[in-house]
Amino acid sequence: MKKVALVTGAGQGIGEAIAKRLHHDGFAVALVGRTLDKVEAVAKEIQNDHGDAIAIQADVANRDEVFAAVQKASDHFGDFNVMVNNAGVAPTTPIFEVTPEILEEAERINVGGTIWGIQAAATMFKKLGHAGKIINASSQAGMTGNPNLTVYGSTKFAIRGITETTAKELADDGITVNAFCPGIVVTPMMNDIAQQVADKAGKPFEWGMEQFAKDIALKRLSQPEDVAGCVSYLAGPDSNYMTGQSLLIDGGMVFN
Numbered sequence: 001m002k003k004v005a006l007v008t009g010a011g012q013g014i015g016e017a018i019a020k021r022l023h024h025d026g027f028a029v030a031l032v033g034r035t036l037d038k039v040e041a042v043a044k045e046i047q048n049d050h051g052d053a054i055a056i057q058a059d060v061a062n063r064d065e066v067f068a069a070v071q072k073a074s075d076h077f078g079d080f081n082v083m084v085n086n087a088g089v090a091p092t093t094p095i096f097e098v099t100p101e102i103l104e105e106a107e108r109i110n111v112g113g114t115i116w117g118i119q120a121a122a123t124m125f126k127k128l129g130h131a132g133k134i135i136n137a138s139s140q141a142g143m144t145g146n147p148n149l150t151v152y153g154s155t156k157f158a159i160r161g162i163t164e165t166t167a168k169e170l171a172d173d174g175i176t177v178n179a180f181c182p183g184i185v186v187t188p189m190m191n192d193i194a195q196q197v198a199d200k201a202g203k204p205f206e207w208g209m210e211q212f213a214k215d216i217a218l219k220r221l222s223q224p225e226d227v228a229g230c231v232s233y234l235a236g237p238d239s240n241y242m243t244g245q246s247l248l249i250d251g252g253m254v255f256n
């Protein structure tokens, strides 16, 4: 019987790559997203590649919807083993442009979505009577301060703390909790950030991307598949005795 993984934000970018990689690793995959047609399209690609996949619509900021998505995945596939809390938003906010609304939305989705995902997954693992793995999306921006990303960075720092604390709480149940921290990855989210930073400075898009890419030792932007490789490791047996860790990936970023 295949192990079962659920990936949030699986309709594009890094989440899409993670879902496809876990399929290639032999998982049955539940793809969760706010926009059902996006995750249905990726699920269809996996099914056409002889994989087992279902698409589920859920807003990760809504605790009930996250629990319902985990239940649906478990009911559909008959088991539940890995939870990837990937979904997130990345507002670009110089400190003087932070508003209560921007702050609240990022916290609800990035921080709340991660907490509800951990709660729902751990509850299901215990209900099924076996261990499990929980993998959270932090960021290099959750390891060092990025100008213009105060709100976003604060949520990604928070996710590393949540990862460490819940790893300790859940260890006795055999549940591991780890985080992946991508660097600069070519996705719609990163492109949007670079464009906004460039626009605010009256510069072209390429200048905006350079503001983030200059610290990469290998001088190479990452692709979503690079990040999926790290998540593949965290979802697989080779990371069974690792918990509470945040893995920085992508080009050996060298922070000044």
Ligand SMILES: NC(=O)C1=CN([C@@H]2O[C@H](COP(=O)(O)OP(=O)(O)OC[C@H]3O[C@@H](n4cnc5c(N)ncnc54)[C@H](O)[C@@H]3O)[C@@H](O)[C@H]2O)C=CC1
Binding pocket: 008, 009, 010, 011, 012, 013, 014, 015, 032, 033, 034, 035, 038, 058, 059, 060, 061, 086, 087, 088, 089, 090, 109, 113, 137, 138, 139, 140, 141, 181, 182, 183, 184, 185, 186, 187, 188, 189, 190
């Ligand atoms: N792209 C990058 O350079 C980096 C991305 N990350 C993190 O990796 C994760 C994925 O990032 P990307 O693929 O670049 O983002 P993306 O914006 O391209 O894709 C994110 C997906 O999450 C979904 N989503 C957003 N809010 C949601 C909600 N409330 N409920 C359900 N789904 C929701 C979106 O619809 C989208 O499909 C995020 O957590 C991000 O913070 C971390 C470091 C770098």
Ligand SMILES: CC(=O)C(C)=O
Binding pocket: 090, 138, 139, 140, 141, 146, 182, 183, 184, 189, 190, 193, 212
């Ligand atoms: C989007 C993100 O996580 C960055 C710029 O590190």
